[in-house]
Amino acid sequence: xxxxxxxxxxxxxFNTFGIExxxxxxxxxxxxxxxKELFNDQAFQQKFFTLGGGSNVLFTRxxxxxxxxxxxxxxxxxxxxxxxxxTAAAGEVWNDLVWYCxxxxxxxxxxxxxxxGTVGASPIxxxxxxxxxxxxxxxxxxxxxxxxxxxxxxTNEECQFSYRDSIFKKEHKGRYIICSVTYxxxxxxxxxxxxxxxxxxxxxxxxxxxxIRDVAEVVSxxxxxxxxDPSTIGNAGSFFxxxxxxxxxxxxxxxxxxxxxxxxxxxDQEKLAAGWLIEQCGWKGKAIGDVAVxxxxxxxxxxxxxxxxxxxxxxxxxxxxxxxGKFGVELEREVNxx
Numbered sequence: 197x198x199x200x201x202x203x204x205x206x207x208x209x210f211n212t213f214g215i216e217x218x219x220x221x222x223x224x225x226x227x228x229x230x231x232k233e234l235f236n237d238q239a240f241q242q243k244f245f246t247l248g249g250g251s252n253v254l255f256t257r258x259x260x261x262x263x264x265x266x267x268x269x270x271x272x273x274x275x276x277x278x279x280x281x282x283t284a285a286a287g288e289v290w291n292d293l294v295w296y297c298x299x300x301x302x303x304x305x306x307x308x309x310x311x312x313g314t315v316g317a318s319p320i321x322x323x324x325x326x327x328x329x330x331x332x333x334x335x336x337x338x339x340x341x342x343x344x345x346x347x348x349x350x351t352n353e354e355c356q357f358s359y360r361d362s363i364f365k366k367e368h369k370g371r372y373i374i375c376s377v378t379y380x381x382x383x384x385x386x387x388x389x390x391x392x393x394x395x396x397x398x399x400x401x402x403x404x405x406x407x408i409r410d411v412a413e414v415v416s417x418x419x420x421x422x423x424x425d426p427s428t429i430g431n432a433g434s435f436f437x438x439x440x441x442x443x444x445x446x447x448x449x450x451x452x453x454x455x456x457x458x459x460x461x462x463x464d465q466e467k468l469a470a471g472w473l474i475e476q477c478g479w480k481g482k483a484i485g486d487v488a489v490x491x492x493x494x495x496x497x498x499x500x501x502x503x504x505x506x507x508x509x510x511x512x513x514x515x516x517x518x519x520x521g522k523f524g525v526e527l528e529r530e531v532n533x534x
Contacts, residue, residue, distance in 0.1 A: 200223075201222055201223040201239070201262055202221070202223070203220065203221060203222075204218055204220065205218065205219045205221075205222035206218055207219055207222075207247075207250075207255060207259065207263065210250045210263075210265060211247075211250035211251075211253055211254075211255060211432075212249070212251040212312060212426035212430065212431060212432055212433075213253075213254055213255075213426075213430045213431060213432055213499050213503075213505070213508065214426075214430035214499055215254065215255045215430070215499065215503075215504065215505045215508075216504075217255035217257065217258050217259060217505065218258045218259070219258070219261075219262070219263040220258070220259060220260050220261060220262070221242075221261065221262040221263065222262070222263045222265065223239075223262065223263070223264055223265065224265045224267050225264060225265060225266045225267060225268060225287070225373075226267055226268050226269070226287070227268060228268060228340065228347075228375040228376075231264075231342075231373060231375070232340075232345065234264070235340075235342065235345040236345070239262060240342040240343075242261055242262055243260065243261030243262065244261050244262040244264055244342075244370075245259065245261065245262075245263055245264070245370070245532075246264045246266060246316075246370070246373050247263050247264065247265045247266070248265075248266055248286065248287070248313055248314035248316045248317045249289065249290075249312060249313040249314040249317070251312035251313040251317075251426065251432055251433060252312075252313060252317060252321065252432055252433070252530070252531050252532060253432065253531060253532045253534060254432065254505050254508055254509060254531050254533050254534065255534050256504075256505035256508075256509050256533060256534065257505070257506070257534075259534060264373065266286050266287045266314065266373065266374070267287040268285040268286060268287040268375070268376075269285050269288055270284070270285040270288070270376075271283070271284045271285070271288060271292075271293060271296050273300070273302070275383070278382055278383050278384055279381070279382060279383070280300075280302050280380075280381045280382075280383055281335060281378055281379070281380055281381075282296070282297060282302065282378065282379045282381065283376055283377070283378040283379075284296075284315045284376060284377055284379075285315065285375070285376050286314060286315050286316025286373075286374045286375055286377065287314055287315070287316065288314060288315045289313075289315075290308070290311050290312070290313050290314060290315055290323075291309060291310050291311065291312075293305070293315055294306065294308055294309045294310075294311075294412060295309075295412070297381065298408050298409050298412045301408065302381045302383065302408075303381060303382065303383075303384075303385035303386075303387060304328075304332075304333045304379070304381035304382065304385050305328075305333065305379070305381070306387070306408040306409075306411040306412040306415065307325060307326040307327055307388055307394075307411060307412075307415055308323065308324070308325055308326075308328055308330070308415075309411075309412040309413075309415045309416045309419070310415065310416045310419040310420070311419075311433075312432075312433050315374075315376075316373075316374035316375075316377070317374075318330050318334075318377060319337050319350075319355055319357075319362055319374065319377055320362055320364040320365060320374065321360055321361075321362070321365075321530075322355075322357045322358070322359070322360055322361055322362050323360075324359075324360070325415070325419075326388075326391040326393070326394055326418075327388045327390050327391045327394075329357075329359075331352065331355075331357035333379045333380060333381055334352050334355065334357070334377070334379060334380075335351075335352060335378045335379055335380035336349055336350060336351050336352070336377075337349070337350050337355070337375075337376065337377045337378065338374075338375045338376045338377075338378075339372040339375060340372065340373045340375055341371065341372055342370075342371055342372070342373060343371055347375070348372065350363075350372075359437075359440060359461075359467070360437050360530065387406060387407070387408060387411055388411075389406060393418050394411065394414055394415065394418070397414045397417060397418060398410065398411075398414055401414070421492065422492050422493045423492070423493055423496060424490055424496065424498055429498050429499070430499030430500075430503070431490070431496050431497065431498045431499065432531050433496065434470075434495045434496065434530055435495060435496060435497045435512060435529060435530060435531055436470045436474070436495055436515075436527045436528065436529060436530055437527070437528045437529075437530045438459075438467050438468060438469060438470045439467070439468050439470060439473075439527060439528065440461060440465050440466070440467050440468075441465065441466055441468060441525060442464065442465060442466075443464040443465065445524075446458060446466040446468075449468075449523060453476075453523075456468065456472070457469035457472040468525065470494075470495055470519075470527055471494040471495040472494075473519045473523055473525065473527070474494035474495065474515055474519060474527075475494040476522065476523075477515070477518040477519055477522055478518075479494055479515055479518070480494040483500065484507075484511055485503065485507060486499060486500045486501045486502050486503035486507070487499065487503045487507050487508050487511045488500050489511075489515075497511060497512060505534075509533060512529060515527065516529075
């Protein structure tokens with residue numbers, strides 16, 4: 197029986213902020229059958245939280261419920277015509293999956309290299325970077341329903357993806373535990389180098405006709421330059437989402453701030469660069485105690501040493517207040533606050 201939870205477990209090594217917090221109960225899932233055992237033991241009738249790589253969570257206090265740490269492994273694929281279907285267990289490290297595809301010459305994931313976290317979080321967050329979004333390569337996912345004890349498959353359409361969002365963050369928040377995800381890639385997919393930073397880095401390297409390995413290496417290089425390594429500096433990557441506002445609100449803002457960084461969206465909306473907004477409020481590189489805003493990317497909050505989750509949260513609240521006061525735009529946290 198693998199489903200007997202441990203008591204009073206430190207979560208410091210299970211979150212990339214390196215926050216010291218204790219879980220009342222903790223269980224590590226290496227096989228999805230353990231979820232069925234937990235259901236039969238009525239474990240899901242108590243407070244619980246599903247943890248993957250711990251790269252999208254901020255513990256502001258000890259967790260007084262059950263932490264379910266998903267750590268199952270395995271990647272496989274099959275080819276059908278010009279399509280390749282890659283299935284990965286939820287506990288696989290996301291970047292390992294990206295490089296599995298690069299090594300097998302399956303295009304489509306290379307722009308998502310070095311995003312922290314595990315495969316299971318990818319459809320929940322609808323992760324994206326450098327011109328690529330998960331929703332465009334996602335095929336389906338297998339999930340465990342903690343309310344019924346059944347395994348369920350969700351199609352792309354059923355996940356209701358939107359910018360950094362899905363059904364798993366809205367009406368089904370916390371209900372389903374992702375067991376595995378299947379991605380649909382084209383063997384002859386177009387390489388996307390349209391993102392400015394990718395183009396300039398390729399040019400610097402003298403690469404005129406890049407392959408997917410080149411793109412993955414360049415994206416990894418850009419991320420390492422911009423973002424702190426969680427193994428040495430506690431952080432959870434982008435702390436805030438880029439806000440999406442109406443065209444009307446944007447026109448008014450642009451009149452006051454002509455150099456505002458923005459990206460046109462569908463339905464008469466504009467996406468603003470949260471990092472730029474934060475930087476304009478003077479937060480880039482600023483430190484309060486052991487909490488600091490990263491010097492190369494204002495979207496990232498860091499734990500310089502012994503910061504508590506509450507201290508990090510308080511700094512994030514000050515940033516939200518300042519951006520709202522200066523621009524009339526309310527930032528939304530991307531991390532889960534517990």
